[in-house]
Amino acid sequence: QLQLVESGGGLVQPGGSLRLSCSISGFTLDYYVIGWFRQAPGKEREGVSCISKSGGITNYADSVKGRFTISRDNAKNTVYLQMNSLKPEDTAVYYCARSGQRLGCSTFLSMYDSWGQGTQVTVSS
16 A cells, blocks of 8 residues: 655744654655655645655755755655754645656656645744
8 A cells, every 4th residue: 555654743943953754655665756845824735845766866945945955765765854944934734745757856746646644844932
């Protein structure tokens, strides 16, 4: 059974850090691009970052560049999102998803066919 399960969310103060994990099962991680997305209350889901199958190409939304780092460990069937210098505007439910993109990576939502259930990240003092 295909599954993506996010973990690592929580409440953190501004300037703090969190590491999200996306653990997969039911498919071979090596064959898929993985993206991280987020959705804040009343807003549309937006792409945060993605990583190519090999991990050699990564992309970030302008709002998180220099603060977030995506990585993958195919042997552990896990993709990570390290989030540093968190801001209140980073508050959202964070989702990981898979895409069968052949080259590079893109965070266009329509390119992703399977999603996790999400993990809440709240940045507040």
